[in-house]
């Protein structure tokens with residue numbers, strides 16, 4: 419799939435921006451802080467309804483404005499869809515699909531697929547477990563949009579359950595009423611939690627070989643990355659290995675969650691917190707025999723993080739339900755972070771994708787391998803509040819905006 423058009427209104431630095439995009443490689447070029455990431459963040463929002471930089475809507479709305487609008491025209495084979503998102507602080511974000519009436523933004527999930535690489539990806543390796551859980555859940559949701567609702571219901575159950583555990587602790591004893599309410603919440607937690615567990619386990623099964631493949635493309639050395647799933651819910655003898663977990667059905671996982679809730683009840687009341695379920699689990703990343711976190715070198719961590727993203731793209735490509743929907747690849751500022759060898763290897767791996775959006779501060783950060791893509795490279799020159807297509811076939815756009823610089827390097 420590829421984006422044919424992107425229009426922004428009061429999004430981050432952009433009061434108004436209209437861009438036409440093409441398949442192949444597009445480089446957003448401009449000095450630091452001009453708004454390159456803001457553009458690709460909007461593209462990623464259209465796919466994920468989130469941002470890789472912030473967890474709330476407010477920072478995405480231009481300072482002083484009430485609401486932001488992202489309008490994306492996406493082509494998937496012969497099919498074109500228009501999505502118009504409205505983002506308003508403190509309100510539920512909405513989407514109008516193909517100029518229809520606005521509905522909840524979640525209805526657009528699955529229309530656009532993106533895989534975004536960014537410097538923040540290092541936290542997939544170095545950061546706390548929530549980064550890795552979100553990585554798994556976001557990837558699973560992009561392929562199975564119904565999981566967005568399951569995740570929202572699960573989070574609600576955890577919050578409500580925590581409130582109940584707090585009130586049981588405050589009461590100093592657990593009453594019959596507490597027990598009855600807890601049983602109801604356990605039921606909801608286990609029903610939604612089991613679906614999340616199942617999705618994660620099946621995803622790791624598909625992802626691990628693709629991460630191996632991607633890591634081998636990006637880095638040298640005999641050590642293989644492995645992905646293990648650590649959870650209090652699943653039997654300890656499985657040792658987190660996905661081949662020991664993949665046979666578990668949703669119903670079995672639900673049963674295991676209910677048992678774990680019962681076993682942990684006293685400790686949960688003591689701590690006034692839900693201690694079992696997917697929100698406590700860990701995707702453990704190892705390189706060779708050692709955990710990547712705390713052991714891998716900076717370069718190895720980068721290779722691992724890139725391999726997780728590249729592997730995500732491969733999983734998408736293999737997933738028959740997303741047939742014809744090769745995700746849009748977004749490489750936000752990553753090349754500047756990499757040594758020349760890794761930079762070229764990553765560029766070679768992504769060069770054939772249907773659409774690749776790259777941000778870079780300077781022309782020299784864009785690897786040669788990308789310039790050698792058979793399709794012409796489109797350059798979008800970004801200056802504060804504006805972004806203008808330059809390069810082959812886009813002279814007219816430059817003419818319409820004579821005050822912006824044209825790019826003398828790439829694409830000429």
Ligand SMILES: Nc1ncnc2c1ncn2[C@@H]1O[C@H](COP(=O)(O)OP(=O)(O)OP(=O)(O)O)[C@@H](O)[C@H]1O
Nearest residue numbers: 430431450451452453454455456477478479480481
């Ligand atoms: N809601 C907002 N309203 C107005 N300006 C904003 C808003 N959010 C961010 N900005 C401004 O956007 C700029 C950052 O834009 P962006 O992250 O896209 O830069 P960039 O071109 O990718 O830079 P770099 O090359 O350094 O990564 C900052 O100057 C920031 O102050």
